[in-house]
Amino acid sequence: MIEDLFAEAAGKADEVEVCIGEGQEIRADMRRGEITIGSASRFSGIMIRTVNDGRIGISSSDSPKRWKECLYAAIAGGNLADKQNWEGLPKDAGTLRSNTRLAFDPDLNVSSDCLKNLISGMITGSKEHDAAITSAHASLSSGTVTLANSGGLFLTEPTTHVSTSIEMIQGQSTGYEHDASWELRRIDPIAVGKTASWYASAGERGVELDTGTYDIVLSPDALSQLLDAVLVPALSGRNVHAGRSALADRIGDQICGEKIQLYDDPLDPRGSANGYWDGEGVPVRRIDLIRDGILQQFAYDLRTAYRYGKETTASAVRTGMAGSPGIGFHNLILNGPAGSVYKEDAVFIRDVVGAHTANPMSGDFSVELSSPFFIRDGELSQPIRSAMLSGNVFSLLNQVLCVSKETRTRGNMILPTVLIADQTLIGKA
Amino acid sequence: MSLPYRYYDVRRVTGEVTQIDIDNGVIEAAGTSFTDLALIRVLGPVGWGVLSVNGDRIPGDTLPLSLLKEALLAAKITNGAISIIEGKCRVLSVPKPKEDPRDTDLGEKTEILLEMERHAKLPDIVNTRVNYVERTGTVTFFNSSDNRFTYDICRCGFGILAVASRNGVTQIGYERRHTIDGLNIRHQQDLALQAGTIARDLLEAQPAKGGIAHAVLDPELAGVFAHEAVGHAAEGDLVQEGSSVFAGRIGERVGSPVISITDDPTLHNFGFCPVDDEGRETKRTGIIRSGVLSAYLHSMESMAALGEDTGILGHARGMAGEVPIVRMSNTFIENGDADYDEIIRECRNGILLKGSRGGQVDPGRGVFQFNAEYGYLIQDGECTTMVRDVSLSGDILGTLHQVMLCGNDQKLHAGFCGKNGQTAAVSDGAPHILLKDAVIGGSSLD
Structure with missing residues (x-):
């Protein structure tokens, strides 16, 4: 089919790229501790990109059989797009490839027995503390992603994915935990259930907090939400050149504490969607975005790099099985001065509500806290009923006191727990 | 066979x-x-x-x-x-x-x-x-x-x-x-x-000051309040699984008598549904009537679990290829009888919040947050300085009792709502409303 596509496109477009994803998923959804929905899906998708005289067109469908419609829609769209400097799709995939799979687990069987094990593990863990399951899910999937272009590039990779989540409640205290990976052994469903039940149970009878300035401890969940809303878009080369990034003129500046490192490492096995190439078939490498607190570089895909005379950082990512390529990160990793983050009297924040409402330009945000606790004797102690955190994401990174050694993978980020000085909390006392 | x-x-x-x-x-x-x-x-x-x-x-x-x-x-x-x-x-x-x-x-x-x-x-x-x-x-x-x-x-x-x-x-x-x-x-x-x-x-504009203050919400932001703080908590599937502070409260007073909130999929606004995605007839649903919780939004399953007298069927929606779940459609606070000038005057000292950058809710805890695009300080009954990066949070049950006045200038705004990884076309709306002692988020403190 791919050969037919390239033959059809010959003479109609200078270059053609096709990404095809196909696979299967099974899933179980629980309500109040019982499985109420069992699901199966066979999914597929095709995305075609054409380049003609520097004009880029794209089209997609969930049925690869409709490749011809997509091809002509991409060409038609490209005819309307403005011309830009274009120096070609990659012709080969470089030499990075090894036999080590970075996103495929041969031990992950998409079977109902495996699904039942995940569910029963979460149930077992959930009984650790006094709370009730409101909802939970587990899913397993496997598939293949193929990327090819008319210049001769042809890449095909198998993928696997496992995902679990559980929500629990005790009184009016809720607890949530989730975990996902490409590798089955990295998921501990009992721990997932235990954690959710602990937060639901321990969060009861929270006290009000006085408005004021506090040292705070952000969990990887809370931190990932704030970084995703503000820092991630600010590091995109496209936003930088379009005037939509507060960091645009800051390369070489100290933008956060001098021991803060932020980098993208697509080959880190802790990541959930690793690979040897980016979404355009460019061999990946580690990119240092912030080194010792100094802003080093921005992320580029081919389109943005060609337009602004930069080099791609192999930062093209695709959403879903065969989405259109855009600038993003593979495994964004934050590191900092290691230390004991559970400082006396600091406020621990498990998660935040409303991070997407942050101002992506200025970095200012105000969010409601989920599962906040006062820290006493190095542990989460007194729960706080509710409070808001108001601040600025860029300033937060300037006030990091230390980070934990342990990390969690949250979406496309691998993050520690972070202790941050002097933040504004608004209480209802 | x-x-x-x-x-x-x-x-x-x-x-x-x-x-x-x-x-x-x-x-x-x-x-x-x-x-x-x-x-x-x-x-x-x-x-x-x-x-x-x-x-x-x-x-x-x-x-x-x-x-x-x-x-x-x-x-x-x-x-x-x-x-x-x-x-x-x-x-x-x-x-x-x-x-x-x-x-x-x-x-x-x-x-x-x-x-x-x-x-x-x-x-x-x-x-x-x-x-x-x-x-x-x-x-x-x-x-x-x-x-x-x-x-x-x-x-x-x-x-x-x-x-x-x-x-x-x-x-x-x-x-x-x-x-x-x-x-x-x-x-x-x-x-x-x-x-x-x-x-x-x-x-x-000046950065907003965080703390407790009276707040006037414009129709767009008050619509987000209706959606986030009330609409989600009234979704029958969340009530069924025990993730809503509205569970078991049908017929109870949950808010000020001046407030009534409705979800109406039959209205020809952005959230219009000619029929729901389980093939059920859609109907106007009065969630809160004069402060009393009157109906949940139901799917076929949530209605069977919670009882036919707990709400209205026809609120299940799903994206293409996705399981239908209980969703809102066109959700709004009904008009009251106060006019805009009266609301600002009555607020006297506080903040007018305008526009929306979105919001989120934890319906089990009953806690919500949403962000205005900007605002104006209200001093001695008049709008004065423009402020930015201002948000509002609260607990659902407490905040509904803090609605002091509802205006008579209702407007609806189109948008999108996310739930369980699915996006639905919706509209939210309201007249101007006055909230007493709201929790305002801002980066500076008094």
Whole structure:
């Protein structure tokens, strides 16, 4: 089919790229501790990109059989797009490839027995503390992603994915935990259930907090939400050149504490969607975005790099099985001065509500806290009923006191727990 | 051989999505994509089995036996007994668009959007961006109770962003309009100008002060309040699983007597549903009536679990190929009898919050948060200084009792709502409302 596509496109477009994803998923959804929905899906998708005289067109469908419609829609769209400097799709995939799979687990069987094990593990863990399951899910999937272009590039990779989540409640205290990976052994469903039940149970009878300035401890969940809303878009080369990034003129500046490192490492096995190439078939490498607190570089895909005379950082990512390529990160990793983050009297924040409402330009945000606790004797102690955190994401990174050694993978980020000085909390006392 | 199912339904969605992206005057993308997905749900001896496949596997309006068997196989893992109440199937007619977007070619739409974008380019504006999206779709539904229907619907709209920057301060203005009424991009230059003007004005605005204060919410933000703080907590599936502070409170006073909140899928606004995605008739649903919780929003399953007297069926919606879940449609606070001047006067000292950058809720804890685009301080009964980056949070039950006045100037705004990884077209609205002792988020303190 791919050969037919390239033959059809010959003479109609200078270059053609096709990404095809196909696979299967099974899933179980629980309500109040019982499985109420069992699901199966066979999914597929095709995305075609054409380049003609520097004009880029794209089209997609969930049925690869409709490749011809997509091809002509991409060409038609490209005819309307403005011309830009274009120096070609990659012709080969470089030499990075090894036999080590970075996103495929041969031990992950998409079977109902495996699904039942995940569910029963979460149930077992959930009984650790006094709370009730409101909802939970587990899913397993496997598939293949193929990327090819008319210049001769042809890449095909198998993928696997496992995902679990559980929500629990005790009184009016809720607890949530989730975990996902490409590798089955990295998921501990009992721990997932235990954690959710602990937060639901321990969060009861929270006290009000006085408005004021506090040292705070952000969990990887809370931190990932704030970084995703503000820092991630600010590091995109496209936003930088379009005037939509507060960091645009800051390369070489100290933008956060001098021991803060932020980098993208697509080959880190802790990541959930690793690979040897980016979404355009460019061999990946580690990119240092912030080194010792100094802003080093921005992320580029081919389109943005060609337009602004930069080099791609192999930062093209695709959403879903065969989405259109855009600038993003593979495994964004934050590191900092290691230390004991559970400082006396600091406020621990498990998660935040409303991070997407942050101002992506200025970095200012105000969010409601989920599962906040006062820290006493190095542990989460007194729960706080509710409070808001108001601040600025860029300033937060300037006030990091230390980070934990342990990390969690949250979406496309691998993050520690972070202790941050002097933040504004608004209480209802 | 008879198969062990109690019910099944099939929903196939075929359609096209056209998108145009113009960034700083450059046409980045203009094109069309194609979708054809089908979802088969079968209620087995215990629970649901769901199968998602490409739509071309459903020939006409019969369910191939092999797919029914596959869905039943998926149901085997269930151990939670499910019942449903089917209710009535009725499909409202979809209003004819004033100007069918499909009659205007992509090139002309692009020219109109380019012209619109130019009007946002004021001094200090460093970036403008216009996005247009048009979704046309045909929904085909049939079930084991011999209900079957097909309808077409088109939703389209645009957003315009303006970024202002001066002396290291960067701010944004954003306006959007989405509709089921047809092509809506013509003659929108004033809206583009407004996005640019707000971004520029925000450069001079003061950071908001956090703390407890009286707050006046404009119709857009008060609509988000109705949606986030009340609508989600009234969703029958969340009530059923025990994730809502409204569980077990039908008939109880949950708010001030001045407040009534409604969800109405039959209104010809962006959240219009001619029929729900379980094939059930849609109806206006009074969630809160004069402060009393009156109805949950139900699917067939949540109504069976919670009882027919707890709400109204016809609120299940699902994206193409996804399981229908309980969703809102057009959600709004009903008009009261206060006028705008009276509300500002009555507030006396506080803050007027305008526009919305979105919100979120934890309905189990009963805690919500949402962010205004900007605001004005109210001092001695008058609006004074502009403030930026101001948000509001609270607990649902407490905040509903703090609504002091409802205005008489209700407006609805179109938007999108996310739940369980699915996005639904909705509209929210309200008149101006006055909240006593609201929790305001801002980066500075007194």
